[in-house]
Amino acid sequence: MTHPNDQSRMDRIVSLAKRRGFIFQSSEIYGGLNGFWDYGPLGVALKRNLKDAWWHDMVGGHDELATLPGAPTAYEMTGLDCTIIMHPQVWKCSGHFDLFHDWMIDCRESKRRYRYDHLQGRWAAHRGKRVFVTTEASGDEAGPDTVARAQKFFGLRAKQVDEIEWTGDLEPLPAAITAGVAAADVLGPDAAAPGTLTEPREFNLMFETRIGALAGDADDRAFLRPETAQGIFVNFKNVLDTSRVRVPFGIAQVGKSFRNEITPRNFTFRSREFEQMEIEFFCRPADSADWYRYWRDRRWRWYLDLGLTEGRLRLREHAADELSHYSVGTADIEYAFPFLAPGEFGELEGIAHRGDFDLRSHMEGKLVRRDGALVLETGADGKPRHKGSGKDLSYFDDITRERFVPHVIEPSAGADRGTLAFLCDAYHEDEVPDEDGKPRSRTVMKLHPRLAPVKAAILPLVKKDGMPEMAIDLYRRLKRHMACQYDEKGSVGRRYARQDEAGTPWCLTIDGQTLADRTVTLRDRDTLAQERVPVDEVVTLLRDRLASP
């Protein structure tokens, strides 16, 4: 019935998202903006419900007095909301500034892209033809590679290689260009003809901005955060000093982040402005592996409990060579989005064991891994490449009298990706008998009641005989407890269909019998089953159903 990994199915989901007001393209009346999306009336409710569920389940409703299943011990959870723009040094020490900031150069012929500063080259000449041969190779391979490339370029046999006249040593391409080498003479690393390289362009995956109304010199430069996590690390000591929390504990944050994705694509999956739900969980180094497994399994369970189809979810442990330079272990929770090829999955959340990398970075400065250990990165002058805060971010356990830098487990979830996954997963097309008993196709969003934008619709069966009045009375009472809608327009079947598309789990219909015995019909979105319930028990009944899993 459903077609996983099916583009036309994705098209219908996107179409419904637009038609019913879940998701719009940003700035659409001006032609749209690549990589930016807006949430409409239903979409904002869905996304807010997802974030609220996350916050409730991880933070607000967390029982710090109990040892939860799978957890090594009891733990505390608290929250934070930090600014999007932070001190520029935050990003220099975290590593984002260096790693997100590159000059890239494209080859129009080979369609390949290179790090500008990784290319080097030298002049070669043969029988009056002259070309600046470049290579991506480094070290001992660079020289021979340029020879091989020049040989091929001049169309020479191996024994003629000595006829090539070389001028100067290999030098970095940026330096050569600066020294006057014309781009038209440069032979790209994979090109057959010279002059195919584009101008170098600066790829900055962080959004840059300037602080102050009189933006002037480079010192004003600041960045929109590419992740919310750093704000937590930077506030680690503040939270510790003011909230009585003790290790192990977690700090949660929900907020917007920004990345200049090179290729935004696949609806909201890769947006340039997006929202994250992140936890930084601080624990004793000796227990960190256990906590990593706890959070990985806990977060996996969360998606299942909210109704994502298990067969479309995947928990993927990263291989050792895939791990970031600081990470001890990482797992991704991935979903088989319909826009992906069969067998492919897209990341919803990453759970990373980050060791003490982050807190140490903000103490000492930017770290690099050398011989298996994290050490301060230094420049040619021997000074730190990016100086840390110098503040002591270690933790003192006054029961065990131990001082240590906590290790960090980071469950980092994408709110927009999660919303998209639940949207895709909820989309169903099935058949419902119409009033003549003939099957008629319907589109229904089978969203978990906790996530559904509207929990219940209150519908008078017909617009007369006092039914609207009774319905409105119920609507007003229920509205105080949950999002609901009143609708008296058109036939009741049409109204059911409208609510199905919005994902409303329950419809309450007031009919002639209601006037006699004060019972209403409760219609279930997924099963279409109807039951009669006393109108005065509706509020309690639905609140209970909403609270139960």
Next chain:
RNA sequence: GCGGGUGUAGCUCAAUGGUAGAGCAAUAGCCUUCCAAGCUAAAGACGAGGGUUCGAUUCCCUUCACCCGCUCCA
């Protein structure tokens, strides 16, 4: 960033170098006693900019967006 494709109403689609048409949805009203019935009314579009032309939604150029494939993705 490169190559290919696509842009007409909220959605799905027509037609046309000379006033852009339909179905569905949505709106107002009538009718309607359980799964998109019917009737009436009104409303709604050629992605943007430029060029050719007496006249461009149509032809040309540019641009923006979306889709597919590469590329990239700490």
